[in-house]
Amino acid sequence: MIALLANASRIIARWGLHDELWGFCGHAPELRLHDPLGNLLRVQPLPSPVFDAYTYAGHRARIHDVLLRHAVSLGIDIRMGQEVVDYWEDNENKTAGVLLRSGECLQADLVVAADGVKSHARKYVLASLLTIMGNHDRPHPSGYAIYRTWFDAKEQGVDTDPRTGFLCKDGDVLYAWTGKDVHFIAASFGGGKSISWLITHRDTDYVEGDLSVPGRIEDVLDIVKGWDPRCAAVISKAPSCVDWKLIVHDPLPSWVSRDGRVLLIGDAAHPSLPWVFLSTFIDRNSLDDSSTSMQGASQAIEDGVTLAVTLKMAGKDNIPLAARTWEAIRYERALKVQQMGETTRDKWHRVEIDDKSAGDLGLPIPEWVLAFDAEAHAYSVFDETARDIVENGYQLPSLRAGRIAA
Structure with missing residues (x-):
């Protein structure tokens, strides 16, 4: 599952993709939050839209497919399976490029490296700046990991099993259970046709290799021993799951x-x-700055549209200025x-049986995140920002802000 929140979805809707995405994304009307034994702690309405935009939460492959086909329709040349092994830039000739594993070299005005959390390009960018500062790419364990899965409800008998049918009988639903150092979330999509569950739990192992590996259902079941029997029943329906280690990366300078x-x-x-899939949604009565993030995909969309602006x-003759202004x-x-706080997760993981303080278990996301229009903002501040760089020179943003990420 991946979610594009209002700050990203308002951009995507301008591309004319709302109807196609909305047709297969989840539409649960409320969150039902329970303690480990299944006592209902809170029912939180999930308004839609929020801040005049919708949330697109669904299977990431289907959302990727919609975006891919849109890019192809615009004439974008997309090549699959091409591994980049090196980067280069030649400022004198105003070019940059990449070297592929095949030996082919691709040249352009600008290389935009969107190669993810284990970015190879990050090493190149940081190495090019080593004369100014040291290497600040030091990932470390967060202390948590997530088991997650997605599967067809009918194929796995979710709809006909009285222990799990609640996920299918009323269309899309969203259920959660939370206890000490654990929260388990189960949701249905497509009118109850698909099921996604995830369980966040303590895990202090540091993984040098793949952060996402096949998980074992029996290990997930061990985490919910003694919990509401519905949890084990839902977990057992999954044909497989992924074990995803959550790694913290310090901010780059x-x-x-x-x-x-x-x-x-x-x-x-x-x-x-x-941290919490449920931060996709908003409790309008508790907007603050202490929520968890769930903003990876949405921030990438903000990055992209701002860079386009x-x-x-700046124009083709001012690529470095455009990049630095961006x-x-x-x-x-x-x-x-x-760096948004981990308050929501920490509150959930302190829940006691039949906790009477559940009214404090809202899922706040601050308005400054979701009501933001990255495209309009970029247009409004470009001239002033670019002028400052031209007149006063470029500074590393971390230095300009008076700090270097440690």
């Missing part, structure tokens, strides 16, 4: 290479933790989102 022609975008630049405004516009906001 810059996302743009020394010559300004290779830049990092999305998770390659500012990976955020998907700065490239358009970074200056995006850095503080993305950093603030990346």
Whole structure:
């Protein structure tokens, strides 16, 4: 499952993709939150839209497919299975490029590296800046991991089993159980046709290799021993699951290479933790700055649309200025989102049996995150931001803000 929140969905809706995405995304009207024994703690309405935009939460492959086909329809040349092994830039000739595993070299005005949390391009960008600062790419364990899965409800007998039928009988639903250091979430999509569950739990192991590996259903069942029997019943329906280690990356001091022609975008630049799937939704009565993030995909969309604006405004002859203006516009906001507190998760993981303080278990997401229009903002601040860089020179954003990420 992946979710694009209002700050991203308002951009995507402008591309004319709302109807196609809305047709297969989840539409649960409320969250039903329980303690480990199944006592209902809170029923929270999930308004839609919020801040005049919808949330697109669904299977990531289907959402990716919609975006891919849209890009192809615009004439974008997309090549699958092409591994990039090196990056380069030549400021004198105003070019940059990538070297592929095949030996082919691709040249362009600008390289935008959207290569994810284990970004290879990040090493190039940081290496190009080593004369200014040291290597700040030091991932470390968050202390948590997630088991997650997605499967067809009918194929796995979810709809006909009296222990799990509640996920299918009333269309899309969203259920959660939370206890000490654990929360389990089960949701249905497509009118109850597909099931997604995830369980966040303590895990302090550091993984050097793949962060996402096949999980074991029996290990997941061990976590919910003694819990509401519905939890084990739902977990047991899954044919398989993924074990996803949650790794923390300290904020990078810059996302743009020394010559300004290779830049990092999305998770390659500012990976955020998907602590609580439910932060997709809003309790309008408890908006504050203490929520969890669930903003990785949405921040990448903000990155992309802002970069499009700065490239358009700066022009082809001013690519480094466009890249550095983009970074200056995006850095503080993305950093603030990346560092949003873990308050919601921590509150959930302190829940006691039949907890009477459940009224304090809202899922706040601050208005400054979801009501934001990245495209309009970029247009409004481009001239001033670019002028400052031209007149006063470029500074690493972390230095300009008076700090370097430690």
